[in-house]
Amino acid sequence: MWWAIWSIEVVVSLPSMVTSPGALTAPELELRQQVRAFLIETLPWGTFEPGLGMGAEVNPKFSAELAERGWIGMAVPARYGGRDATAVDRFVVVEELLRWGAPVGHHWVADRQIAPVLLRYGTEEQKRWLLPPICRGELCFCIGMSEPDAGSDLASVRTRGVRDGDGWRVSGVKVWTSNAMRADFMIALCRTGEGVRHMGLSRFLIDMRSPGVTVKPIPFLNGSTDHFAEVVLDGVLVSDEMVIGEIGQGWAQNANELAFERSGPDRWISTFLLVQEFMREWPDLAASPAGSRLIGELAAQYWVLRRLSLAVARAIDAGGTPAAEAALIKEMGTRFEQDVVSALRELLDRELVCGMEPVQTPSLFERLLRRAVLEAPSFTIRGGTNEVLRTVAVKGLS
Amino acid sequence: MSDNELYGAAAKLFAAHNRWEDVGEAEATGWAQQLWKALQQSGFSDVPVPEELGGAGGSVADAVQLLRAAGAHAAPVPLAESGLVGGWLLASAGLALPEGVRTVLPPAATLRLDGDRLFGTVPAVAWGHRAEHVVGLVDGVIVLAPGPAAQSSGPAVSRGANLADEPRDTVVFDGVPVTARADAPDAVTEETLWERTALGRAALMAGAISAVAAMTLRYSGEREQFGRPIARFQAVQAHLVTIHQQAAVVASAIDGAVAAVELGRGSFEIACAKMLADQAAQLVTAAAHQTHGAIGMTKEYPLHYLTRRLWAWRDEAGGHHRWADRLGAALVACGPDALYPAIQSGSEVMQ
Numbered sequence: 001m002w003w004a005i006w007s008i009e010v011v012v013s014l015p016s017m018v019t020s021p022g023a024l025t026a027p028e029l030e031l032r033q034q035v036r037a038f039l040i041e042t043l044p045w046g047t048f049e050p051g052l053g054m055g056a057e058v059n060p061k062f063s064a065e066l067a068e069r070g071w072i073g074m075a076v077p078a079r080y081g082g083r084d085a086t087a088v089d090r091f092v093v094v095e096e097l098l099r100w101g102a103p104v105g106h107h108w109v110a111d112r113q114i115a116p117v118l119l120r121y122g123t124e125e126q127k128r129w130l131l132p133p134i135c136r137g138e139l140c141f142c143i144g145m146s147e148p149d150a151g152s153d154l155a156s157v158r159t160r161g162v163r164d165g166d167g168w169r170v171s172g173v174k175v176w177t178s179n180a181m182r183a184d185f186m187i188a189l190c191r192t193g194e195g196v197r198h199m200g201l202s203r204f205l206i207d208m209r210s211p212g213v214t215v216k217p218i219p220f221l222n223g224s225t226d227h228f229a230e231v232v233l234d235g236v237l238v239s240d241e242m243v244i245g246e247i248g249q250g251w252a253q254n255a256n257e258l259a260f261e262r263s264g265p266d267r268w269i270s271t272f273l274l275v276q277e278f279m280r281e282w283p284d285l286a287a288s289p290a291g292s293r294l295i296g297e298l299a300a301q302y303w304v305l306r307r308l309s310l311a312v313a314r315a316i317d318a319g320g321t322p323a324a325e326a327a328l329i330k331e332m333g334t335r336f337e338q339d340v341v342s343a344l345r346e347l348l349d350r351e352l353v354c355g356m357e358p359v360q361t362p363s364l365f366e367r368l369l370r371r372a373v374l375e376a377p378s379f380t381i382r383g384g385t386n387e388v389l390r391t392v393a394v395k396g397l398s
Numbered sequence: 399m400s401d402n403e404l405y406g407a408a409a410k411l412f413a414a415h416n417r418w419e420d421v422g423e424a425e426a427t428g429w430a431q432q433l434w435k436a437l438q439q440s441g442f443s444d445v446p447v448p449e450e451l452g453g454a455g456g457s458v459a460d461a462v463q464l465l466r467a468a469g470a471h472a473a474p475v476p477l478a479e480s481g482l483v484g485g486w487l488l489a490s491a492g493l494a495l496p497e498g499v500r501t502v503l504p505p506a507a508t509l510r511l512d513g514d515r516l517f518g519t520v521p522a523v524a525w526g527h528r529a530e531h532v533v534g535l536v537d538g539v540i541v542l543a544p545g546p547a548a549q550s551s552g553p554a555v556s557r558g559a560n561l562a563d564e565p566r567d568t569v570v571f572d573g574v575p576v577t578a579r580a581d582a583p584d585a586v587t588e589e590t591l592w593e594r595t596a597l598g599r600a601a602l603m604a605g606a607i608s609a610v611a612a613m614t615l616r617y618s619g620e621r622e623q624f625g626r627p628i629a630r631f632q633a634v635q636a637h638l639v640t641i642h643q644q645a646a647v648v649a650s651a652i653d654g655a656v657a658a659v660e661l662g663r664g665s666f667e668i669a670c671a672k673m674l675a676d677q678a679a680q681l682v683t684a685a686a687h688q689t690h691g692a693i694g695m696t697k698e699y700p701l702h703y704l705t706r707r708l709w710a711w712r713d714e715a716g717g718h719h720r721w722a723d724r725l726g727a728a729l730v731a732c733g734p735d736a737l738y739p740a741i742q743s744g745s746e747v748m749q
Contacts, residue, residue: 023657272738275737276738279733279734287727289723292726292730293723293726294726295725295729295737296669296673296723296726296727297673297718297726299725299726299729299737300651300669300673300674303667303744304651304670306742307651308646308647311650325646328642328643328646332643390635390636390639391632393639394629394635394638394639397642
């Protein structure tokens with residue numbers, strides 16, 4: 001059991017697979033070089049506004065260029081438009097994109113979550129229909145989980161799917177949905193049966209252009225109105241072809257896919273560029289005793305989080321579903337992302353005042369820091385709050 | 399023998415010869431004769447020294463596995479000093495292992511070699527009073543000298559102890575003649591001696607942390623309060639999560655450090671591993687004691703054998719700040735665009 005590397009019983013039976021999970025194979029290193037070369041050519045540093053991890057800009061043109069090189073939906077079999085690649089290959093690509101602050105917003109959810117879900121639970125028709133455009137970087141998805149009365153407690157969703165002829169009528173309200181205003185489809189968790197709590201939940205693909213779908217922006221605390229949204233589903237007709245997996249199995253499916261959703265570089269790398277740009281713009285402070293000590297401490301944390309995250313990708317490639325390990329990593333990695341912001345802010349010790357638009361603060365570091373201070377609380381909330389993650393992780397321990 | 403089998407064999411040996419009461423007795427007397435004898439007979443005290451130099455063979459990875467097992471059992475013996483650090487020093491200069499208990503003089507010792515005689519005072523020598531031989535690096539020369547427990551002409555010693563009552567003695571060399579000496583090869587410097595010492599401590603810490611994790615998980619499942627096991631309370635679960643996260647962090651860091659050392663480098667990875675182990679020691683001991691409550695503060699319950707060692711070891715072989723300062727300075731010198739490649743490839747790109 002992979003888990004074993006992390007406890008004493010495991011030290012006893014230390015699996016050889018983890019003796020050097022930090023090492024990439026020659027083809028994986030070659031892939032990394034290709035992604036680096038692509039980024040240097042397509043997005044030269046200084047010519048674009050880098051983002052903070054997965055919350056980066058939405059740029060369909062960039063997504064299309066990535067897809068042209070086969071770097072979206074990589075693990076999808078070639079017959080559906082993918083590259084038959086591994087979870088580690090995807091790790092390699094995603095890591096380079098995120099640490100460059102590349103605009104991955106358009107395809108992010110489709111690549112990380114929807115493609116694996118369709119591969120695992122989708123019908124042959126769904127795969128043939130949706131996977132090729134996902135791999136071409138064309139489709140943008142949003143995730144309809146939260147509702148006004150269902151945040152961490154997802155089993156209490158009230159959006160209902162009611163049988164109607166050959167399909168389903170879906171009604172309810174989803175909130176705090178990222179990128180709903182741009183999405184082509186939503187994957188929505190809905191109640192379709194009575195059952196207690198986790199029973200009777202199903203997942204539907206909802207075409208966001210369907211009659212009855214209304215998207216209303218919810219302003220984010222930083223003033224942005226193009227990210228969060230409320231999605232009202234008013235008797236939206238959903239055909240049987242849009243059901244993901246089996247009716248009533250939505251909860252179990254949801255729990256299974258969390259391993260790849262929770263353990264990737266996006267869960268610990270979001271604020272890396274702050275460190276890099278701090279070193280660039282404040283070289284004297286970085287070289288000071290306090291500065292270099294902090295850089296050393298942060299590097300050690302990045303190094304080990306990356307190793308653990310890569311080990312989960314390797315475990316997934318070996319056929320495992322290390323959901324508890326992934327929860328442990330996300331809980332720790334997202335707190336670290338926040339700690340980076342606090343540590344740099346304290347070291348800098350200055351007011352974050354910037355000129356009003358259109359005069360931008362010339363310092364990329366300060367622009368990133370301002371955004372990070374305002375966005376950081378979301379790191380430990382999105383994709384499962386840390387409180388919920390701890391409960392998931394403990395179940396894997398005993 | 400695979401890493402698993404080696405760990406299993408060592409764990410069996412410690413279980414037989416190093417029960418908690420044995421650890422307590424060794425802390426009182428300063429020595430664990432029976433355990434040391436078993437380690438010598440098994441050859442574990444002589445890993446990874448090549449057989450042609452009188453060792454038991456084995457790799458750095460093997461030595462680290464043994465230290466993990468030793469740490470998990472709070473083994474009160476100079477295993478790291480004997481093999482991974484002291485044995486390596488001797489072997490690197492082609493010097494054969496001497497018979498008898500040996501320890502190593504910590505790096506940065508203020509020693510002076512005058513001809514073949516050693517002068518100077520060395521504090522905090524692990525199990526110094528029991529050492530028949532001491533190994534040290536003095537001005538680029540690897541020396542083997544009689545220890546305080548040698549039959550004759552040994553140095554003077556005054557006893558000391560760390561927080562876990564492990565002997566950390568002051569050894570005074572007043573013209574003690576060396577038994578053997580050889581110039582250190584280029585790869586063996588004061589800094590690499592620091593690194594070896596830190597790797598040994600971090601490996602022991604990884605073992606101790608994994609044992610604390612297992613002990614705390616078990617206790618929290620057995621101890622009932624308010625009518626149910628305390629592990630069912632979310633506030634306690636948060637402690638368990640912290641402990642197991644840190645156990646994973648340190649285990650992974652040690653694996654990474656060993657892999658790098660086996661490739662002939664490792665300065666980046668060892669610095670990270672020691673830093674992470676020190677930080678983990680703080681988080682894990684706090685969470686484990688909080689989970690155990692009052693019983694964990696008693697001498698009868700064995701948690702303290704592990705936690706006191708973690709509190710001592712985190713400060714030994716360079717604390718958190720020594721390693722953070724050095725690593726940070728090296729990274730800053732390489733510049734911002736080299737930072738992420740260093741995180742990905744460590745000492746492969748740092749050198």
